[in-house]
Amino acid sequence: MSSHVFCRELCLKRHEPLAGTGKVAARSLLLHWPRGKWRVPRHESAGMGDRLRAALKNAMDAGIHVGLVDDGNARDGDGFLLQLYPQRVRLACMTEAELVDQISAFLAGEKIGGEAEPRISVLCCTDSRRDACCARFGFATFKALKKHADPARFQVFQCTHVGGCRFAASLMVLPQRQRYGRLSPEEVPAFLEAIGEGRVYLPAYRGRPDAPEPFQVAEIAALDWADRHGIDRRQVRIDLPDANEAFRPGDRMTLIAQAGDARLAIDLATVSYPVQTRCNSAVKDEDNHSTRWRVSGITPCSEERRSYAGNDESASLQADTGLTS
Numbered sequence: 001m002s003s004h005v006f007c008r009e010l011c012l013k014r015h016e017p018l019a020g021t022g023k024v025a026a027r028s029l030l031l032h033w034p035r036g037k038w039r040v041p042r043h044e045s046a047g048m049g050d051r052l053r054a055a056l057k058n059a060m061d062a063g064i065h066v067g068l069v070d071d072g073n074a075r076d077g078d079g080f081l082l083q084l085y086p087q088r089v090r091l092a093c094m095t096e097a098e099l100v101d102q103i104s105a106f107l108a109g110e111k112i113g114g115e116a117e118p119r120i121s122v123l124c125c126t127d128s129r130r131d132a133c134c135a136r137f138g139f140a141t142f143k144a145l146k147k148h149a150d151p152a153r154f155q156v157f158q159c160t161h162v163g164g165c166r167f168a169a170s171l172m173v174l175p176q177r178q179r180y181g182r183l184s185p186e187e188v189p190a191f192l193e194a195i196g197e198g199r200v201y202l203p204a205y206r207g208r209p210d211a212p213e214p215f216q217v218a219e220i221a222a223l224d225w226a227d228r229h230g231i232d233r234r235q236v237r238i239d240l241p242d243a244n245e246a247f248r249p250g251d252r253m254t255l256i257a258q259a260g261d262a263r264l265a266i267d268l269a270t271v272s273y274p275v276q277t278r279c280n281s282a283v284k285d286e287d288n289h290s291t292r293w294r295v296s297g298i299t300p301c302s303e304e305r306r307s308y309a310g311n312d313e314s315a316s317l318q319a320d321t322g323l324t325s
Contacts, residue, residue, distance in 0.1 A: 010166070016273045018167060020217045020293055022207025024177045025065040029106060030121070031056070031099075032081040033068040035158055038127060042068050042160045049096050055103040062107055065172075067123060069157035072146075082114075083121070085174050089114035120195060121174040122149065123159035134161070134168050141169035144185035149192055167206070179206040202227065214253060214293045218266040221295045222257035231260040238266075256301070265301040268293050 037046040043056035045068060060066050069083075079094040084106055091114035093099040106112055122145055126138040138158075145156045162172045167181030173195055183191060183204045194201040202223055207216025219238055226236050239256040251270040256263065272291050 014273055016166070016290075017217075017292060017294055018181045018204065018206045019220045020207050020213035021164060021167070021181070022179050022205070022209050022211075022216050024172065024179055024209035025063055026086070026177075026210075027063075027106075028065040028067065028085040028172075028174055029056075029059055029103065030067050030069045030083040030085075030123075030157070030159075030174075032083075033070065035070040035126070038068055038160055040127075040161075042066065051100045052096050052103075055100045055107075059103060059107050064107070065162075067157075067162065067172075068160045069123060070159075071155065071157050083117060084112055084114070085121075085177075087112050087114075088117050088175050090117045091115070117155075119153055119155050120176070121155045121157065122195075123157050123162055123172040123174070125160070125162045125165075125168065125170045126158040127160045134165055134170065137168040138170065140185050141171070141183050141188065144188040145192070148188050153196060154192065164206075171204075177209040179209070180204040181206055199233070214255065214268050217268060217293045217295060218255040218257065221266050221298060222259055222264060225257075225264060225298055226259045229259070229262070231262070235260045252296075263301055265297075265299045266295060267297040267299070269296040270294075 033045060033047075039045040043053050043060065043066070048056075056066050079092055080096065080099045081090060081092055082099060082102060083090045087106075089112055091102055091112070093102060102112070124138055124142040124145060125134045126142055127134045142156070142158050145154075149156045159172070162170050163179070164170045164181055169181070169183045171180040171183055172178070173180070176195070178195070178200060180191070180201065181204055183201075187201075187204065191201045191204065200223075202220065205220060207213070208219055211219070215238065219236075222236050222238060223233055225231075226233055235258075237258045239258075253268050255266050255268065257266055258264075270291050271294050272289050274289055
């Protein structure tokens with residue numbers, strides 16, 4: 001029996017939630033690179049020249065998500081393939097110099113050519129050099145994705161670190177900018193059905209990529225409540241007080257959601273968790289503590305009840321259902 005301590009198992013034992021960890025960079029750069037050549041850090045992977053390493057490092061420093069991906073179709077000796085988001089294009093580059101020029105243009109915000117990529121890209125972290133959880137749990141989910149995904153609709157990639165080794169299997173979906181965690185192989189058919197129909201797959205969804213953690217947590221709770229009560233997710237909206245007031249430091253708040261005809265008070269509270277972000281830190285017993293927001297209650301309420309701190313200047317935002325209007 002293996003004596004390895006998996007950070008994922010510790011995370012589950014402590015009941016650390018996925019909700020609220022959905023932040024994703026606005027721009028992504030995917031470079032097709034054989035998995036056997038991946039290294040940590042990724043911009044120093046085997047086979048990369050100095051200029052390419054510097055270009056990838058510059059992109060990462062600029063806040064762009066840089067992922068090395070492998071779909072099983074080897075390209076050694078056949079040039080380079082780059083995919084860019086939100087442009088949703090793919091570019092074939094015959095030389096490393098041409099590849100570096102395209103990355104530099106993307107970084108500078110210049111207009112990018114290339115071929116349109118209409119398929120949904122599913123990135124599943126299998127980065128064993130980063131963490132054992134990503135290898136053990138990520139690879140099993142990747143194999144299930146490859147088995148069930150229609151290649152005409154989905155691109156399925158093994159990918160370098162996408163964040164959250166303790167949430168393995170960790171995934172990112174582009175161009176939707178959705179993060180998922182703890183996706184088991186058994187859930188893959190339902191997951192593909194959901195994202196293929198433009199819905200978030202709620203059981204593994206980590207939250208809206210452009211919102212503060214409390215809003216992400218409340219939104220997921222409201223969507224789950226709507227599902228359980230037979231309400232269309234497109235009828236879910238959440239009232240947001242002024243950002244400076246609503247998300248100031250504190251340990252409790254309430255956000256108001258509209259789910260169809262029901263008005264919900266979603267009470268939130270902070271909880272502190274001991275966290276090992278990687279298996280190595282678990283072996284060394286290096287505890288970091290993370291303060292996370294969790295739902296402490298959902299209550300149907302009257303129109304008079306307001307959002308946190310009684311702010312009357314709240315805005316109403318439609319929940320991120322993934323569905324288009």
